[in-house]
Amino acid sequence: MMGDRDYRSIVQNAIDSIGRELELGIDAEDVKNIHLKEVTGCMRRAYYDRTDAKEVKSREFSGLLSGLLRKMQYGCESKRFRVEDADVTLEGRADMVVDDVVILFRPPPAAAGDDAEASGRMEAPHAADALYLNACMWIYGKESGIIVYMSGYQKEVMFSMARNKKMFEETVRRTRVLASLLKEKKTPILEPSSECTTCQYYERCYTTRRNAKQISLHEMFGLGGDKPEK
Numbered sequence: 265m266m267g268d269r270d271y272r273s274i275v276q277n278a279i280d281s282i283g284r285e286l287e288l289g290i291d292a293e294d295v296k297n298i299h300l301k302e303v304t305g306c307m308r309r310a311y312y313d314r315t316d317a318k319e320v321k322s323r324e325f326s327g328l329l330s331g332l333l334r335k336m337q338y339g340c341e342s343k344r345f346r347v348e349d350a351d352v353t354l355e356g357r358a359d360m361v362v363d364d365v366v367i368l369f370r371p372p373p374a375a376a377g378d379d380a381e382a383s384g385r386m387e388a389p390h391a392a393d394a395l396y397l398n399a400c401m402w403i404y405g406k407e408s409g410i411i412v413y414m415s416g417y418q419k420e421v422m423f424s425m426a427r428n429k430k431m432f433e434e435t436v437r438r439t440r441v442l443a444s445l446l447k448e449k450k451t452p453i454l455e456p457s458s459e460c461t462t463c464q465y466y467e468r469c470y471t472t473r474r475n476a477k478q479i480s481l482h483e484m485f486g487l488g489g490d491k492p493e494k
C-alpha cells in the first residue's frame with residue numbers, strides 16, 4: 265500500500281478483468297457443445313463451472329498469454345468436431361496454427377515450479393496439455409503440434425508431438441460422459457490430481473483447508489515428561 269492507494273488490489277482487479285475478457289465463452293446452458301478444456305481437465309470442476317460456478321480468486325499473468333495470442337492476428341478461430349453416435353460437438357481452440365503445426369502456449373504446471381531452472385527440468389508436457397494439443401490436431405486436421413511453456417523468466421521449454429488416435433478416442437469418450445452427466449444433472453466423480461491444490465472447489469470435494477499447526481510427535485501422542493532434546 266502506498267499512501268491511501270491499495271495498488272495490489274488495483275493490479276489484481278485489472279488482471280481479473282483482462283482474464284474475464286479472454287475467457288473461452290463456454291455457454292453453460294448448451295450441454296450439446298462441450299469445450300475441450302472441460303474434458304482435458306477435471307470434469308467435476310467443469311460441471312461445477314457450468315452449474316454452480318465459483319470465481320477463481322487470482323489469475324496468473326502467464327496464464328493470460330494464450331488468451332492474448334488468440335485475440336491477435338495469428339490467433340485461431342475455434343472449431344467443432346461432431347461426436348459420432350451422439351448429438352454432441354467437441355469445441356477446441358488452438359492458440360496458433362502455423363505451417364500445418366498447432367501451437368499452444370502454457371504456463372509451467374505448478375508442480376514444475378515457475379522459476380526458470382525448475383521449468384527447464386520438465387521432461388514431458390503436462391498430461392492435460394498433451395491431451396488438449398492432441399485433440400486440437402484432430403479437430404484442425406493437422407498431424408503435428410508444439411506446446412511452449414513460458415516461465416516468465418524469458419525461458420521457454422518446448423515439446424513437439426505427433427497426433428495419436430487412441431488419445432483422441434479417450435477425449436471423445438470423456439466428451440460423451442460429460443455431456444450425458446450434464447444432461448442428467450449428475451455430478452461427476454472426484455478426479456484427484458495436482459489440479460486440486462489450486463482448484464476453487466477444493467472445499468466442496470474434500471474438506472475445509474486449514475493452516476496446519478506444526479506439532480511434534482511428542483505432543484501428538486500426548487507423551488508426558490521431558491521434551492526431547494533439540
Ligand code: SF4
Nearest residue numbers: 306309455460463469
Ligand atoms: S478439487 Fe479436484 S476433484 Fe474437485 S473439482 Fe477441483 S480439480 Fe476436480
